[in-house]
Amino acid sequence: MKEPVKFGIILLVFCAFSAGLLAFVNNFTAPKIAEAELQSTLNSYEVIFGDEANSFEEYDSAKLATIQEAHPEIKSIFVALNNGNKVGYGINVSINGFGGAMTNAIGISLDGDIIAGFRNISNAETKGFGTLIEEEDYYSSYTGKSASGELKMSKEPAADDEVLLISGATVTSKAVLGGDNIVIKVYNDFLKNDK
Numbered sequence: 001m002k003e004p005v006k007f008g009i010i011l012l013v014f015c016a017f018s019a020g021l022l023a024f025v026n027n028f029t030a031p032k033i034a035e036a037e038l039q040s041t042l043n044s045y046e047v048i049f050g051d052e053a054n055s056f057e058e059y060d061s062a063k064l065a066t067i068q069e070a071h072p073e074i075k076s077i078f079v080a081l082n083n084g085n086k087v088g089y090g091i092n093v094s095i096n097g098f099g100g101a102m103t104n105a106i107g108i109s110l111d112g113d114i115i116a117g118f119r120n121i122s123n124a125e126t127k128g129f130g131t132l133i134e135e136e137d138y139y140s141s142y143t144g145k146s147a148s149g150e151l152k153m154s155k156e157p158a159a160d161d162e163v164l165l166i167s168g169a170t171v172t173s174k175a176v177l178g179g180d181n182i183v184i185k186v187y188n189d190f191l192k193n194d195k
Contacts, residue, residue, distance in 0.1 A: 017188030040121055041105055045078060045090040048107035067190050074184050075103060077191070080116075088116055090190050093178035098171040099124035104133075106183045108147045113192065118142035118163075118180075126150050130172035138164050147173035148188070150181045 016123050046058055049118055059077035067074055071122040088109040102123035107116035118139045132138050141157045141164035153165035153173055163180070166173045 007076070007142060018103060033114065037103075037121065041076070041078070041092060042113055043120035044105045044109055044121060048090065048105065048119060049080050049088065049109075052116065053082050055081045056090060057081065063190070063194070069078060071182055071186055073179060074186055077186075078107050080107065080109075081141060086110065089187060090178050091183045091191075092121065093179040095182075097123060097125050098130050098169070098176040100124060102133075102175070104176060104179055106142070107192075108183075108187050110192070111149045113187075115142045115145045115147050125172050126169070129166070129169040131173060132166050132169060133176055138166060142180070147184050153175060153177055 006054050028058070042056055045053070056078045064074075064077055067077070073093050073095055075092040075094045077092070079086055080088040080090055083144055088111075090105060090107045092103055092105050094103045096102070102125065103121040105121050107118075108114070109116045109195075118134045118185060123131065123133065125133065144164065145151065145157075146160040149161060151161050151163050152159075154162040155167065156166050161186045163177065164173075
């Protein structure tokens with residue numbers, strides 16, 4: 001009887017030590033990971049908006065919290081500015097694809113309510129299939145599309161409301177499209193007329 005108790009105590013001490021070590025490492029690395037993701041996001045929006053915007057600021061946190069109550073998939077929103085004038089929004093959405101959670105950045109220009117661009121920030125999709133959302137052939141299908149209503153998938157997107165369907169990665173394509181349409185709804189319901 002004494003051996004199982006002794007083994008249990010050793011195991012308990014080892015688990016407690018491991019949990020403490022993991023918590024310490026997490027506290028140390030979490031801010032660095034968050035900072036790296038923020039920088040990646042801002043770099044994406046600089047590319048998406050190009051010359052249209054020359055700075056970005058985080059959206060009002062109280063308003064963001066209200067949006068997240070209705071749409072918890074929205075992770076962050078940035079206001080795109082050109083010499084201090086609001087020209088659009090960058091919206092990060094997190095959805096689940098084939099490989100798990102992914103975060104995408106979608107820029108919407110206020111001028112004409114059009115999509116300025118799309119970039120994937122992070123994903124765990126299947127290499128060579130789902131990861132095609134990182135490629136220019138995919139993200140270029142967003143530029144100039146209408147943000148006034150829901151998007152649809154097409155193998156050959158030509159209409160204002162069509163983006164590329166990735167053959168062999170239907171689950172990824174549908175997940176990204178679901179996130180896109182949440183972003184468009186948030187833009188139209190909350191951001192478009194926000195002064």
